Amino acid sequence: MSTIPNDLARAQEEWHTAYRQLADRPCAALRRRLLRLSTQAMFHPYWQSRRQGAWAALHGARHDRAAS
Numbered sequence: 001m002s003t004i005p006n007d008l009a010r011a012q013e014e015w016h017t018a019y020r021q022l023a024d025r026p027c028a029a030l031r032r033r034l035l036r037l038s039t040q041a042m043f044h045p046y047w048q049s050r051r052q053g054a055w056a057a058l059h060g061a062r063h064d065r066a067a068s
Helices: 006-024 028-042 052-059 061-067
Strands: none
Touching: 006 028
């Protein structure tokens, strides 16, 4: 499997950061940011013709074990 593209990995890291910030202080701007980052990650060209394993690689081993 090829490596995860840097822009996709960065979007996922930013998503986790925004999610934690939203938990601490809910606001519309953070919700919009979280939605934008979710869209970036979910519809990234990397996912075209990829299987579940690629998604698990991005999210870590815990998802890989859950998919088994």
